[in-house]
Each structure stands twice: as structure tokens, then as C-alpha cells.
Amino acid sequence: MEIQGLPGRLLAALGPAIASGELPEGTVLRAEELEQQHGVSRTVVREAVRILESMRMVEPRRRVGTTVRPKADWDVFDPLVIRWRLAGADRSAQLRSLGSLRVAVEPAAAALAARCADDDDRRELSALAVELTVTARAADLEAFLAHDIAFHAVVLRASGNEMFAHLKDTVGAVLTGRTEHRLMPHRPREYAVQLHREVAEAICAGDPERAERAMRTIVLGALEELDATLPD
Amino acid sequence: MEIQGLPGRLLAALGPAIASGELPEGTVLRAEELEQQHGVSRTVVREAVRILESMRMVEPRRRVGTTVRPKADWDVFDPLVIRWRLAGADRSAQLRSLGSLRVAVEPAAAALAARCADDDDRRELSALAVELTVTARAADLEAFLAHDIAFHAVVLRASGNEMFAHLKDTVGAVLTGRTEHRLMPHRPREYAVQLHREVAEAICAGDPERAERAMRTIVLGALEELDATLPD
DNA sequence: CGCTTGAATAAGTCATACCTTTGCGCCAAG
DNA sequence: CTTGGCGCAAAGGTATGACTTATTCAAGCG
Numbered sequence: 426m427e428i429q430g431l432p433g434r435l436l437a438a439l440g441p442a443i444a445s446g447e448l449p450e451g452t453v454l455r456a457e458e459l460e461q462q463h464g465v466s467r468t469v470v471r472e473a474v475r476i477l478e479s480m481r482m483v484e485p486r487r488r489v490g491t492t493v494r495p496k497a498d499w500d501v502f503d504p505l506v507i508r509w510r511l512a513g514a515d516r517s518a519q520l521r522s523l524g525s526l527r528v529a530v531e532p533a534a535a536a537l538a539a540r541c542a543d544d545d546d547r548r549e550l551s552a553l554a555v556e557l558t559v560t561a562r563a564a565d566l567e568a569f570l571a572h573d574i575a576f577h578a579v580v581l582r583a584s585g586n587e588m589f590a591h592l593k594d595t596v597g598a599v600l601t602g603r604t605e606h607r608l609m610p611h612r613p614r615e616y617a618v619q620l621h622r623e624v625a626e627a628i629c630a631g632d633p634e635r636a637e638r639a640m641r642t643i644v645l646g647a648l649e650e651l652d653a654t655l656p657d
Numbered sequence: 658m659e660i661q662g663l664p665g666r667l668l669a670a671l672g673p674a675i676a677s678g679e680l681p682e683g684t685v686l687r688a689e690e691l692e693q694q695h696g697v698s699r700t701v702v703r704e705a706v707r708i709l710e711s712m713r714m715v716e717p718r719r720r721v722g723t724t725v726r727p728k729a730d731w732d733v734f735d736p737l738v739i740r741w742r743l744a745g746a747d748r749s750a751q752l753r754s755l756g757s758l759r760v761a762v763e764p765a766a767a768a769l770a771a772r773c774a775d776d777d778d779r780r781e782l783s784a785l786a787v788e789l790t791v792t793a794r795a796a797d798l799e800a801f802l803a804h805d806i807a808f809h810a811v812v813l814r815a816s817g818n819e820m821f822a823h824l825k826d827t828v829g830a831v832l833t834g835r836t837e838h839r840l841m842p843h844r845p846r847e848y849a850v851q852l853h854r855e856v857a858e859a860i861c862a863g864d865p866e867r868a869e870r871a872m873r874t875i876v877l878g879a880l881e882e883l884d885a886t887l888p889d
Numbered sequence: 890c891g892c893t894t895g896a897a898t899a900a901g902t903c904a905t906a907c908c909t910t911t912g913c914g915c916c917a918a919g
Numbered sequence: 920c921t922t923g924g925c926g927c928a929a930a931g932g933t934a935t936g937a938c939t940t941a942t943t944c945a946a947g948c949g
Contacts, residue, residue, distance in 0.1 A: 428711060430932065456900070466934045468700065471901085475704045476711045479660060479737075487900045488942040501823050502734035505711075522820045525765065529821075533761035588754045589761075591733050662901065688931065698903045703932085719931050720911040 445513030453490035535640035677745030685722035767872035
């Protein structure tokens with residue numbers, strides 16, 4: 426999954442540093458310096474820089490050096506960029522963006538899922554809805570989170586749209602982030618759990634409007650909570 | 658914008674070949690072969706392969722070679738991957754996915770824009786709505802396309818959500834693709850143009866519901882047309 | 890004052906040598 | 920005949936030195 430080897434390590438050092446603003450826009454990174462600072466060879470430095478270039482986070486220019494590009498140019502949909510931003514300074518901005526994205530995508534995915542889901546999807550959704558109810562009652566936050574992530578992943582996958590499906594890790598990262606960082610309510614709200622059941626039922630019943638409405642309520646609620654609790 | 662130099666050329670050869678299915682899942686690429694086939698050095702091959710790895714299109718494994726990963730693993734939001742797929746065999750599937758994505762995102766973006774757009778945004782939107790009307794009447798498809806792309810880009814940007822804003826190139830690619838490939842109506846439909854004016858007016862008037870509704874009608878119409886005219 | 894030209898610099902490329910991991914076959918023991 | 924481990928070889932991974940190319944900057948010339 427991760428980039429392997431030394432270039433991966435270098436990437437794990439440079440990416441977060443850039444994403445967090447520690448290396449702000451316009452900073453020049455010279456290959457030779459990176460070699461020495463990190464004790465690796467040119468080969469390694471070049472490969473790491475190439476990857477950052479493909480994410481549009483840096484731009485190598487001859488006779489000048491490799492300069493950090495403005496944040497607006499970055500490939501904000503790249504999973505690594507998202508992770509780095511979530512770990513760093515503009516974690517709040519990233520969560521807000523992702524929140525809005527969820528509000529747009531997940532209801533549409535739920536509606537599609539109500540049309541396209543196969544029997545396995547429906548079974549899995551029903552089972553996960555039950556699990557959510559149980560773990561919420563038991564106030565088992567860890568298990569609840571896992572099932573919540575799985576639930577949204579199944580909805581996204583069942584939509585039959587590959588691009589929606591690929592947002593599962595992103596949504597998972599958001600859910601994980603909010604459970605870890607700001608404290609979820611000591612036990613998940615019964616209302617939220619009920620909405621998840623509603624989504625599962627609507628998808629199983631093949632009712633797109635109901636599925637979409639319930640899912641929209643879920644993600645809008647999450648976004649509101651986010652806005653209410655985020656610091657800046 | 659593009660990846661530079663020899664690695665860029667190699668990438669431009671490998672990426673489309675993989676995206677089009679010419680090099681199907683499981684194909685092994687050996688570094689030495691790539692060197693000879695393309696007349697480049699190890700360095701170049703490794704950098705290109707690294708980038709493909711970061712897109713999760715290939716997976717290098719020692720003693721085995723670099724194998725092409727299943728399509729489901731690819732980073733489908735990466736602009737290069739999108740472009741390659743649009744140019745290749747599953748152009749239809751890609752257009753469908755993007756169509757659904759637009760249906761989800763653009764109405765939400767329009768609603769946000771009606772809340773967040775600044776005066777410059779509103780002015781620009783109004784101007785573009787006029788341009789659209791004029792070029793549509795003149796049946797100047799090329800100019801119409803350019804303004805259409807600009808229009809949607811402004812809405813996405815005015816939403817204030819960086820992730821939405823970054824979808825502008827993607828949306829642009831879709832619009833370009835449908836104009837180029839399948840033949841748009843000889844002159845843009847007056848109804849569609851009117852809807853664009855409606856979106857612009859609603860955003861200028863700060864009416865999120867109206868903006869969202871009009872935009873949804875636009876992208877739903879585009880998706881229907883797509884489904885109707887796509888081959889497979 | 891502006892244009893040209895050249896030198897310095899940093900990235901880009903190549904070739905080579907060597908390291909590290911790992912799949913697979915061979916052989917021996919059960 | 921099966922099974923386990925040992926070792927080789929194949930392929931990617933890393934390091935390095937030499938060289939190329941593009942680009943900036945400035946000095947010098949018209």
C-alpha cells in the first residue's frame with residue numbers, strides 16, 4: 426500500500442513537512458542538501474521528488490532547485506496528500522472540505538445503492554446496521570467506529586460507481602479522525618444509529634429517495650458537529 | 658503541468674497502455690526490458706515506475722518484476738489516470754463515473770457558491786452566462802465549450818471548497834470529451850443555456866436552493882444524454 | 890541603455906557496480 | 920513419495936561518478 430523503501434521514507438519526511446506548512450510555498454529544496462540531510466543517494470532523492478512532482482506539490486527547475494508549489498496546485502484528492510494534511514496544521518480545513526464532499530457524495534451514493542446493490546451488499550448492510558446498534562448500546566467506541574467505516578464503505582461500493590467506491594478510505598480517515606481527536610459523545614447517539622438503520626432498510630427495500638434522505642441527514646449532522654467543534 | 662523529461666515520455670507510453678488494457682492486470686514489466694524497448698537508462702525507468710506505483714497502477718516486487726495491479730486498485734481520482742482512461746478503452750465507463758460524480762458534486766457546489774461567492778465571482782458568472790447565450794446563438798461550438806468549462810470552473814471555485822475547486826479540470830475534460838467525440842447538437846440547446854443563466858442568477862441573488870436545483874437539472878440532463886448516446 | 894554572450898549552477902541522464910530480497914529448484918531426511 | 924530446508928539466481932533497490940542540458944545571472948560589448 427505504502428511506497429516502499431528509502432524513497433518512501435524520504436517521502437514520509439518531505440510530504441508532511443510540506444503539507445503542514447513547515448516548508449512553505451516557494452521553499453527551494455536542493456537535491457544535494459536532501460542527500461546529505463537524509464543520508465541517501467541521488468537515486469532515492471530523485472524518485473521521492475518525482476512522486477511529489479506528480480502530486481503537484483513541488484516543481485523541479487534547472488539552475489534553481491525544486492520549489493514548493495502553492496497549496497492551491499496540490500492534488501488534493503491524492504490519498505497521501507489527504508493523510509498528510511489530516512495529520513498536520515490544516516487538519517481543520519481538510520476535515521471541513523471532506524465534510525462537504527461527504528454531504529455531496531454519500532447521499533447520491535446511497536440513492537444509487539438502493540438501485541444497484543446486489544443481494545450480498547444488502548445482506549452486509551443489514552448485518553452492519555445490527556452491529557452498529559449493538560456496539561452503540563454497549564458504548565464500544567472502537568468496534569462502533571470499525572462498523573461505521575465498513576457501513577459507509579459498503580454503501581459507496583454498492584453504488585456501482587468506481588469513483589464513489591474509492592472514497593471509502595477517505596471517509597474512513599474522516600471517521601477515524603473525529604473519533605480519535607475530538608471526543609465523540611461517550612456513546613453514539615441513538616438518533617444517528619437509527620438513521621443508519623433507515624439507510625440500510627431503504628437500500629434493501631430499493632427506495633432511493635428514502636436512502637438518500639436518511640444519508641443526507643447523517644452526513645449533514647456530521648458536518649454540523651464538525652463545524653461546531655472544530656477550533657479555528 | 659505535465660511530468661517533464663524522459664520519465665514523462667515513458668509515463669506517457671506506459672500509463673495509457675495500462676489504462677487501455679493493452680497491458681492487462683498481472684502483466685509483468687521488467688526494468689531491463691523497458692530500458693531497451695524505450696532506449697533509456699535505469700534511472701529513467703525507475704522514476705516512471707515509481708510514479709505509476711504512487712498511482713497504485715503497478716506494484717514492483719523483487720525477484721518477480723513490476724506487475725500491473727487490478728483496475729480496482731488504481732487511484733481513479735488522479736488527473737493523469739482520468740485522462741488516460743478517457744483516451745482509452747473504458748472511456749465510456751469513465752465518462753459514466755464522472756457523470757455521476759458531477760451530479761453529486763456540482764449541485765452542492767452551486768448551493769455553496771450562492772452562499773460564499775464574492776463579488777468578482779458573481780460578476781464573472783454573469784458575464785459567462787451572457788457569453789454562453791451569445792455563442793450558443795451563433796452556434797460557435799468551440800467558444801461555447803470554452804465558456805462552458807469556465808462557467809463550471811467558476812461555480813466550483815466559488816463554492817469555497819478546495820476539493821470541489823480541484824474538480825474543474827476533470828469537469829473540463831468531460832465537457833471537452835463529449836464535444837469532441839460524440840457530436841453535441843449542432844447548436845447548444847436553448848434550454849440548457851437558460852439553465853446556466855438560472856444558475857448564475859441564483860448564485861448572484863444568493864439563493865442556494867434555486868442554484869442547486871438548476872445545476873442539478875443541468876448535470877442530470879448531461880448524464881441522461883450520456884447514457885443515451887454512449888455505445889456500450 | 891540594451892542586447893549578446895558566456896560562465897556558473899543545479900537538475901537531468903547514463904553506465905556501472907554492488908546490495909538485498911525472494912521465488913524456486915535441488916537435495917536429503919523422514 | 921512427501922516434506923523440509925538450504926542455496927542459488929533473478930530482479931528490483933541503492934550508491935556513485937561522469938557527463939549533459941537547460942537556465943539564470945552578470946559582465947562586457949555595441
